[in-house]
Amino acid sequence: xxxxxxxxxxxxxxxxxxxxxxxxxxxxxxxxxAMLATRSIKAASKRWAIDTAISMVDLTTLEGADTPGKVKAxxxxxxxxDPTNSEVPSVGAVCVYNDMVKIARTHLDLIGxxxxxxxAVSTAFPSGRASLAVxxxxxxxxxxAGASEIDMVIDRGAFLSGRYIEVxxxxxxxxxxxxxxxxxxxxxxxxxxxxxxxxxKASFMAMAAGADFIKTSTGKVAPAATAPVxxxxxxxxxxxxxxxxxxxxxxxxxxIRNTKDAIKQLVLVNETAGPDWLTPSLFRIGASALLNxxxxxxxxxxxxxxxxxxxxxxx
Amino acid sequence: xxxxxxxxxxxxxxxxxxxxxxxxxxxxIGGKFVAGSKHFPTINPATEEVLSQIxxxxxxEVDAAVKAARKAYTTTWSKMSGKERGKYLxxxxxxxxxxxxxxxVLETLDNGKPIxxxxxxxxxxxxxxxxxxxxxxxxxxxxxLGTTPKPHGVAGQIIPWNFPxxxxxxxxxxxxxxxxxxxxxxAETTSLTALLFAxxxxxxxxxxxxxxxxxxxxxxxALIVNHPGIDKIAFTGSTEVxxxxxxxxxxxxxxxxxxxxxxxxNIVFDDAAIDEAVEGIVNGxxxxxxxxxxxxxxxxxxxxxxxxxxxxxxIRMAKIRVGDPMDKNTDLGAINSKEQLLKxxxxxxxxxxxxxxxxxTPCDLPSKGFWFAPTIFTGVTQAHRIAREEIFGPVLxxxxxxxxxxxxxxxxxxxxxxxAGIWSEKGSKVLxxxxxxxxxxxxxxxxxxxxxxSPFGGYKESGWGRExxxxxxxxxxxxxxHE
Numbered sequence: 001x002x003x004x005x006x007x008x009x010x011x012x013x014x015x016x017x018x019x020x021x022x023x024x025x026x027x028x029x030x031x032x033x034a035m036l037a038t039r040s041i042k043a044a045s046k047r048w049a050i051d052t053a054i055s056m057v058d059l060t061t062l063e064g065a066d067t068p069g070k071v072k073a074x075x076x077x078x079x080x081x082d083p084t085n086s087e088v089p090s091v092g093a094v095c096v097y098n099d100m101v102k103i104a105r106t107h108l109d110l111i112g113x114x115x116x117x118x119x120a121v122s123t124a125f126p127s128g129r130a131s132l133a134v135x136x137x138x139x140x141x142x143x144x145a146g147a148s149e150i151d152m153v154i155d156r157g158a159f160l161s162g163r164y165i166e167v168x169x170x171x172x173x174x175x176x177x178x179x180x181x182x183x184x185x186x187x188x189x190x191x192x193x194x195x196x197x198x199x200x201k202a203s204f205m206a207m208a209a210g211a212d213f214i215k216t217s218t219g220k221v222a223p224a225a226t227a228p229v230x231x232x233x234x235x236x237x238x239x240x241x242x243x244x245x246x247x248x249x250x251x252x253x254x255x256i257r258n259t260k261d262a263i264k265q266l267v268l269v270n271e272t273a274g275p276d277w278l279t280p281s282l283f284r285i286g287a288s289a290l291l292n293x294x295x296x297x298x299x300x301x302x303x304x305x306x307x308x309x310x311x312x313x314x315x
Numbered sequence: 316x317x318x319x320x321x322x323x324x325x326x327x328x329x330x331x332x333x334x335x336x337x338x339x340x341x342x343x344i345g346g347k348f349v350a351g352s353k354h355f356p357t358i359n360p361a362t363e364e365v366l367s368q369i370x371x372x373x374x375x376e377v378d379a380a381v382k383a384a385r386k387a388y389t390t391t392w393s394k395m396s397g398k399e400r401g402k403y404l405x406x407x408x409x410x411x412x413x414x415x416x417x418x419x420v421l422e423t424l425d426n427g428k429p430i431x432x433x434x435x436x437x438x439x440x441x442x443x444x445x446x447x448x449x450x451x452x453x454x455x456x457x458x459x460l461g462t463t464p465k466p467h468g469v470a471g472q473i474i475p476w477n478f479p480x481x482x483x484x485x486x487x488x489x490x491x492x493x494x495x496x497x498x499x500x501x502a503e504t505t506s507l508t509a510l511l512f513a514x515x516x517x518x519x520x521x522x523x524x525x526x527x528x529x530x531x532x533x534x535x536x537a538l539i540v541n542h543p544g545i546d547k548i549a550f551t552g553s554t555e556v557x558x559x560x561x562x563x564x565x566x567x568x569x570x571x572x573x574x575x576x577x578x579x580x581n582i583v584f585d586d587a588a589i590d591e592a593v594e595g596i597v598n599g600x601x602x603x604x605x606x607x608x609x610x611x612x613x614x615x616x617x618x619x620x621x622x623x624x625x626x627x628x629x630i631r632m633a634k635i636r637v638g639d640p641m642d643k644n645t646d647l648g649a650i651n652s653k654e655q656l657l658k659x660x661x662x663x664x665x666x667x668x669x670x671x672x673x674x675x676t677p678c679d680l681p682s683k684g685f686w687f688a689p690t691i692f693t694g695v696t697q698a699h700r701i702a703r704e705e706i707f708g709p710v711l712x713x714x715x716x717x718x719x720x721x722x723x724x725x726x727x728x729x730x731x732x733x734x735a736g737i738w739s740e741k742g743s744k745v746l747x748x749x750x751x752x753x754x755x756x757x758x759x760x761x762x763x764x765x766x767x768x769s770p771f772g773g774y775k776e777s778g779w780g781r782e783x784x785x786x787x788x789x790x791x792x793x794x795x796x797h798e
Contacts, residue, residue, distance in 0.1 A: 010348055022586075022587065022588055022589040022590070022740075023586075023589035024588050024590065025592075025740070025760050027591075027760065027761060028588065028590075028591025028592075028594055028595060028761065029591060029758065030592070031594075032591070032762075038431060038643070039324065039643075039644050040324075040327035040643040040644055041324060041325070042324075042325045042326075042327045043325040043326075044325050045322065045325040046321055046325070048322065052322075053794050062550040078488040103329065209731070243628075245388050253511045266322060267322075271634050275322055278321075
């Protein structure tokens with residue numbers, strides 16, 4: 001593999017590549033994110049943002065208590081989020097554990113949801129603590145079961161102890177398994193990487209290793225998709241595009257629970273990576289509760305008042 | 316959903332219903348609004364709409380104001396305990412916070428600055444200055460100026476149009492805390508928030524004559540500067556006028572502080588955090604349309620990162636939202652006056668004629684009002700006028716350097732010395748640079764950060780004295796020790 005000509009696969013080339021990245025000033029990144037959070041999105045632009053956000057949702061259930069029934073219900077909602085209004089777009093994908101992939105895919109196909117993807121969390125999600133062989137098998141299983149998107153976690157332990165080459169090689173390996181069958185999203189668990197320098201480093205490493213998307217978090221660790229973390233990742237995909245002419249997607253996940261937060265994410269995208277990224281093929285939001293708030297706000301814009309919560313379906 | 320749709324932000328205008336602007340204003344003298352004799356219009360620079368008629372103070376009005384200030388000083392304010400003075404200042408600060416929206420909207424209408432900045436910067440900081448100095452009022456003996464520092468008496472204060480309310484706060488709060496009374500003149504294009512502040516003084520039941528506000532132009536300012544009944548002059552504005560004031564007060568008993576122009580260098584080393592440095596450069600020069608005396612108007616860029624940095628800077632600049640200052644999403648508002656716009660255009664034209672390369676963002680400027688697109692000049696050298704003279708607008712001159720010493724030498728090679736910025740992830744380089752730079756305020760990995768506790772002021776032709784902090788307070792006190 002060529003890795004865009006940025007690294008040759010050796011540890012020394014990877015170190016050189018990561019060493020060439022400029023640092024991130026935490027205070028400055030926080031200030032920029034806070035400033036963009038003051039954008040006031042109203043009227044037609046709000047309406048557009050709500051529908052765009054709905055189409056970007058990776059509707060997620062990642063519980064020990066997940067059952068086929070729960071997953072099927074989620075799939076139904078993913079295809080037609082508002083049963084009373086067919087103008088509401090479907091979400092981007094459903095995101096489930098490995099063993100639920102087949103159930104999800106089958107049910108989606110059954111109800112006319114062929115256009116909705118199935119994302120499987122993989123590589124010993126959420127901790128990433130397993131052997132490479134297990135992680136490979138985990139991924140292979142998901143693809144065999146019909147996953148069109150693989151959300152893998154990186155080995156944060158390896159990253160934090162400076163064994164970047166291990167993390168890199170793992171991503172490369174999973175990329176190979178995904179081949180052309182599945183999109184690869186690489187989850188950093190930014191709440192465990194902690195510093196923005198680490199987030200930037202992980203972003204560039206994952207992109208060179210073949211990620212289609214870089215993703216903030218598993219949803220199991222707080223803080224998750226904070227605005228400055230997403231800002232740093234959006235700057236990374238923008239810079240990577242300038243270097244390679246390849247656009248990598250970004251997926252914040254965890255902690256985005258209401259419309260206001262989702263719109264703030266879209267503003268970050270618009271003013272950082274740019275409007276080219278405002279599409280579900282390049283920006284996704286991993287969430288569960290968010291969808292209902294988007295639906296409530298959408299109804300409110302149509303009707304002029306907030307409906308009872310009973311007018312949106314529970315998961 | 317693959318079709319390309321751009322995310323246009325619908326207009327999000329702040330409501331102006333919160334302010335009521337009178338058709339005509341007088342002066343605030345001795346605790347009362349008194350009618351003016353002559354008037355001139357004040358306009359909204361974003362629309363050229365006439366907002367109101369402002370009174371032009373002549374000799375009799377300035378005399379009356381100084382007399383009222385003297386009376387208040389002698390009979391009330393100098394006799395009041397610091398603790399009591401502090402109470403008034405706290406009260407003013409609280410009222411300013413309560414009426415923050417009113418102040419922000421009025422400031423934006425009269426000045427042209429974006430509501431986001433008047434709301435998030437000017438007004439909160441102005442209130443913060445009153446809170447800070449309120450705390451000093453009963454602790455003056457601990458200011459390091461001897462056991463019983465004394466106020467000067469009546470302070471004449473002349474403030475600029477770039478931060479009308481904030482500059483008022485910088486002047487009035489320390490003066491009052493120290494026990495002086497004041498005669499303040501706002502800039503002729505931006506008097507409205509000062510007149511609203513006069514209402515706040517009434518609301519706070521500040522004793523009559525402690526704060527007097529006379530409006531007018533340079534002739535009114537000259538009357539204040541030359542008035543024999545004034546003990547201290549505080550001026551913020553151009554170096555040109557500052558020099559006139561310095562000459563005028565030299566043979567008198569008056570103390571003086573001057574906060575004047577600048578041509579700050581913002582030095583970006585090749586080991587800077589690039590994205591945040593780009594952000595800081597943008598904030599440094601485009602904050603408040605570049606109408607900032609400490610604006611980072613010279614970008615000194617290490618030559619090894621020049622191309623990469625300028626490309627990123629242009630991409631970022633293209634995102635600056637120029638337009639209606641009342642829109643909450645506007646980043647860059649209107650130039651404050653036609654006169655200032657002409658000055659910016661004229662100095663920028665010398666950049667072209669002296670061979671620098673101009674680049675402006677591709678933004679649509681409104682047809683009415685005074686506007687100037689965010690602009691950078693590359694290929695600028697120390698010998699260009701745009702590298703030496705203060706443009707006081709959204710225009711950045713880009714110069715390059717090869718070594719840290721060269722950066723410092725170029726940064727210091729100016730008659731000014733108000734502020735400077737350093738961008739590097741290497742702490743030792745930041746500390747070394749800050750020791751070499753001859754400027755009153757030096758920011759590292761940030762820019763345009765203001766705080767009432769921090770003294771602000773310049774080296775060389777950027778001014779005399781400091782404002783803010785204990786240093787700023789001392790400008791309103793005479794050190795006296797009784798052993």
